[in-house]
Amino acid sequence: MMRSNLILLALVACIAALPNFGGSYTLRLGTIACMYAILALSWNVAGGFAGYPSFATAAFFGSGAYTTGVLLSKGVPLAVSVPAAGVASFVMASLLGAALLRLRGHYFAIASLSLIEVFRELVNNATDLTGGGMGLNIPLTAGSGVLADATFFFYAMWGLLLLTALMVTIVSASKLGFGLACIRQNETAANMIGLNGTLYKSVAFGLSACFVSAAGGVYAAWVHYIDPSDVFDILYSVKPIVMALIGGLGSPVGVVIGAFVYLGLEEVVWRNYIQIHSGVLGVLIVILLLFLPRGLMSLRSRILPWRTKHV
Amino acid sequence: MLAAQVLINALVLGCLYACIAIGFSLVWGVLNVINLIHGSFIVLGAYLAWGLYQSLHISPWYALAITAPLFFVIGYIVQRLILNRVITAPVLVTLTLTFGLDLILNNAMIYYFKADYRKLTLSPPMGSISLFDVIVPVDRLIATASALALTGVLYLILRRLRIGRAIVAVRLDRDAAVLMGVDVNSIYAIAFGLGTALAGCAGVLMALIFPISPLTSTAYLGKAFVVCVLGGLGSVSGALAGGILLALIEGIGSTLIGPAHATTLSFALLILFLILRPQGLLGRKGFE
Numbered sequence: 163m164m165r166s167n168l169i170l171l172a173l174v175a176c177i178a179a180l181p182n183f184g185g186s187y188t189l190r191l192g193t194i195a196c197m198y199a200i201l202a203l204s205w206n207v208a209g210g211f212a213g214y215p216s217f218a219t220a221a222f223f224g225s226g227a228y229t230t231g232v233l234l235s236k237g238v239p240l241a242v243s244v245p246a247a248g249v250a251s252f253v254m255a256s257l258l259g260a261a262l263l264r265l266r267g268h269y270f271a272i273a274s275l276s277l278i279e280v281f282r283e284l285v286n287n288a289t290d291l292t293g294g295g296m297g298l299n300i301p302l303t304a305g306s307g308v309l310a311d312a313t314f315f316f317y318a319m320w321g322l323l324l325l326t327a328l329m330v331t332i333v334s335a336s337k338l339g340f341g342l343a344c345i346r347q348n349e350t351a352a353n354m355i356g357l358n359g360t361l362y363k364s365v366a367f368g369l370s371a372c373f374v375s376a377a378g379g380v381y382a383a384w385v386h387y388i389d390p391s392d393v394f395d396i397l398y399s400v401k402p403i404v405m406a407l408i409g410g411l412g413s414p415v416g417v418v419i420g421a422f423v424y425l426g427l428e429e430v431v432w433r434n435y436i437q438i439h440s441g442v443l444g445v446l447i448v449i450l451l452l453f454l455p456r457g458l459m460s461l462r463s464r465i466l467p468w469r470t471k472h473v
Numbered sequence: 474m475l476a477a478q479v480l481i482n483a484l485v486l487g488c489l490y491a492c493i494a495i496g497f498s499l500v501w502g503v504l505n506v507i508n509l510i511h512g513s514f515i516v517l518g519a520y521l522a523w524g525l526y527q528s529l530h531i532s533p534w535y536a537l538a539i540t541a542p543l544f545f546v547i548g549y550i551v552q553r554l555i556l557n558r559v560i561t562a563p564v565l566v567t568l569t570l571t572f573g574l575d576l577i578l579n580n581a582m583i584y585y586f587k588a589d590y591r592k593l594t595l596s597p598p599m600g601s602i603s604l605f606d607v608i609v610p611v612d613r614l615i616a617t618a619s620a621l622a623l624t625g626v627l628y629l630i631l632r633r634l635r636i637g638r639a640i641v642a643v644r645l646d647r648d649a650a651v652l653m654g655v656d657v658n659s660i661y662a663i664a665f666g667l668g669t670a671l672a673g674c675a676g677v678l679m680a681l682i683f684p685i686s687p688l689t690s691t692a693y694l695g696k697a698f699v700v701c702v703l704g705g706l707g708s709v710s711g712a713l714a715g716g717i718l719l720a721l722i723e724g725i726g727s728t729l730i731g732p733a734h735a736t737t738l739s740f741a742l743l744i745l746f747l748i749l750r751p752q753g754l755l756g757r758k759g760f761e
Binding site for chain 1: 501505507555558559562563564565566568569570572573574575576577578579580581584691695698702733734736737740741743744747748
């Protein structure tokens, strides 16, 4: 576990060198790559460590984007609004988690999916604050010039990714991570031996929402315009799952690699098949689940059988 | 009078909601799969009705007779070829798989039909009847009656036919059903086919009332979620109760606090129900 965490941090550190290699297109891709990695790593805390199939990522991404967007348009600086969105989301998700995480399996999946719908409609109807379906214009914050802007937001997103990776590393090495693994394997038994399951799950859910919201905030400031159907898109919930499935469930390094592989595929599809891009994404998901359900990392043990490890 | 109108509207809409949800509920109950393609199948059924009426002047009532067997076959094949391979996998995998299938079908519909809203307008229009100031459009009334009839047909299939009893047996206890000689894989495929056929028929009925667009599929799916959770899973009467309850809440909610909040209200209620009474109004505790 220790070694894979080191690999994860090294991988994140390598990405920081990206601005030296390309123009604003590369920076844009890099920013999205960091964002996807944050979403996937965060999802992995609830979905991978604790084994709760959460589809609520989009709800927290959207609420983070809107919290930051509203704060920014009220004149609060970015350096305050993004952490505020993260903290608010942590508190909200922990409280929601205490109630929702009592559900299991299909019921939890439906409840977390419905959370997106509730949040979207709330934002849609709070027209005075959020602009409703008209969307929200967010004032420009960063420095002057396209490239400077792109570099700024790349490093903002990268910084968040670093924080997320540190959080995941700390969680997986701590008592919390061990408790979550117990919950995943057998929740009833974990409760039986005196583990405070509700607390552990709530904290895990809060942590998995916190950085997603902050990423949503940076995204909002970066694109300057958000509307409910964009930031509360259910795809933000499904993409992290697909990334985690590409990489192999549970392993943080695998999840980050999955995010990058996914972004590469998505970019190729967007470039070549703009009209049918979501259909191609669907085909990709179906093929992945049918033929490679254990992810790319499982190929390693198939190609190099003598290195198979039992986790 | 307003109260009576709201009540009648809710009853009419509630039966349609039940019809939307019942196939979804069947698939969830029997196969233990949250079937996210359901909404897109409803829209596809609506397009079929629209196309048949537009090009061949086949009225939607006859379109039901074409839709049901066609969609049954589609559902049967999808289950046999694709879904059956992951049927024992955890919810994460099956749900994501049906989401992928939904992306494919929905994108195909956007590609062929475009995202424009269309409407099936019967000519001549059927008008409406009014009784003591309560106004009900006739096409809506007939659609509701058909929805009830479809629900009744499913009820009879599950109650009276051998295959229906086998479906119920698999739902109650899969392993025991296997021991009794039920071919579970074929029951799964038939149940999924039935669910798809009901989605298609619901789509035909929706085409009479609501505008048709691939973008409406998620709204139908959302209704199916709420109805299933409110009413309880896998029973015909539960879906009816859930559908009427949802329509009542939406109707009363939009009269009292404005139509914009109807969706928020219904989903908030869904989460509340999940936490407090996950077995639904008419569901029984004990089996999932």
